[in-house]
Amino acid sequence: MAMAEKRNDKPERPTSAPRERTGWLSRIAPGVRNAFSKRETPENLWVKCPDTGEMIYRPDLEAALWVTPSGHHMRIGAAARLRYTFDDGVFEKIESPVVADDPLKFPDVKSYPDRLKAARKASGEQDALALGYGHIKGQPAVVAVQDFSFMGGSLSMAVGEAFIKAAKEAVKREAPFVIFTAAGGARMQEGTLSLMQMARTTLALNEVKAAGLPYIVVLTDPTTGGVMASYAMLGDVHLAEPNALIGFAGRRVIEQTIRETLPPGFQRAEFLMERGMVDKVVTRAELPEVLASILETLMMGRAQRPAA
Incomplete structure (x- = not known):
């Protein structure tokens, strides 16, 4: 005889959702918990x-x-650099000329106009070189700042045009020209057009020197490629921030080419100062004083136009 199947006639208990655990203070005053919520860091x-x-x-x-x-010395943007350089952070912004954004219609994983748009939004600048006019410890000067955060500070048509504008402003205002360089080389999206800026900026500097005005270069980390091979090495005086990387080609490329191991500190500011390529390594805090002293000395005996 087959055994009857055992049945469980007991009704199943309804499952209830788990209750949220709250502290006693929240139960007494529900609004208190939100008032003392953890702040976001x-x-x-x-x-x-x-x-x-x-x-x-x-x-x-x-x-x-x-x-x-x-x-x-950490890398800083153009706005901070201008603020740290001029007296009380006050200066007149010089607008750079507008150039075509994508003259070659360069094909890339991401379109060149989109890259420019993102860089402009992040930096607040139109391109990698920002210009200003003001006083450095009382000494008037036109200052150009290359921003490495803007597409690696790469040399472009916009950078070339901005540099030429700064040189012309220096001649027009009869003021020294100071530049803070920081670049990874020429901008590949502009091809030969970017390389042409090496010659164009050199010609613009001839006008500054023909007017008898000083051109001071402050090399910051990193200054390499076409910028190093052009206006970064044409100054009357070359200053550098501590441990700044300065050179044309990268260390690994050079070692593979000459098949030798380069010495420690190669292409660093202190290494280049020992060999005469840099005149002085200056800390960021001391730069305004040092620049003002150099500008005053080089402009000595020249009648300066009163400040606007």
């Missing part, structure tokens, strides 16, 4: 030192002009 509140790995409080780093406690 900004992602960029701490900055890591590239040398030591130390985490540095961002406001402290800004107060130190973006120089870490270990002495590492």
Whole structure:
């Protein structure tokens, strides 16, 4: 005889959703929990030192002009550089000429106009070279700043036109011309048009020197490629920030070409100063004083136009 199947006639208990666990204070006063919610910490509140790995409080780093406690000079944008250079951060912005964005219709994974749009949004500048006129410890000067964060500070038609505009402004205002260089080379999306700027900027400098005006170059990290091979090495005086990378080709390319191991510190500011390519290595905090002293000396005996 087959056994009857055992049945369970007990009704199943309805499953209830798990209750949210709340503290006693929230149960008494529901609004209190939201009032004391955890505050969000900004992602960029701490900055890591590239040398030591130390985490540095961002406001402290800004107060130190973006120089870490270990002495590492971090890269800064054009706006900050102009603000740190001119007296009280006050200067007249010189507008750069407008050029065609994509003259060669360069094919790329991402379109060249889109790259320019993204770089302009991130930097707030039209291209990699920003211009300003003001006073450095009382000495008038036209200052150009190359921003490495804008497509690697690459030399482009816009950079060439801006440089020429700065040179003409220096002649027009009878003021010295100071440039802070930072570049990874020519901009490949513009091909030969970018390489032409090496010659054009050199010709513009001839006008500055013909007018008897000083041209001072401050080499910052990194200054390489076509910029190094043109206006970065044509100054009357060459200054550099500590440990700045300065050279035409990369270390690995040179070692593979000459089949030799390069010495330690090769292409760094201190190495080049020892060999006469850089006149002086100057910390960021000391740059305005040093620049003003050089400008005053080189402009000595020349009647200067009163400030506007």
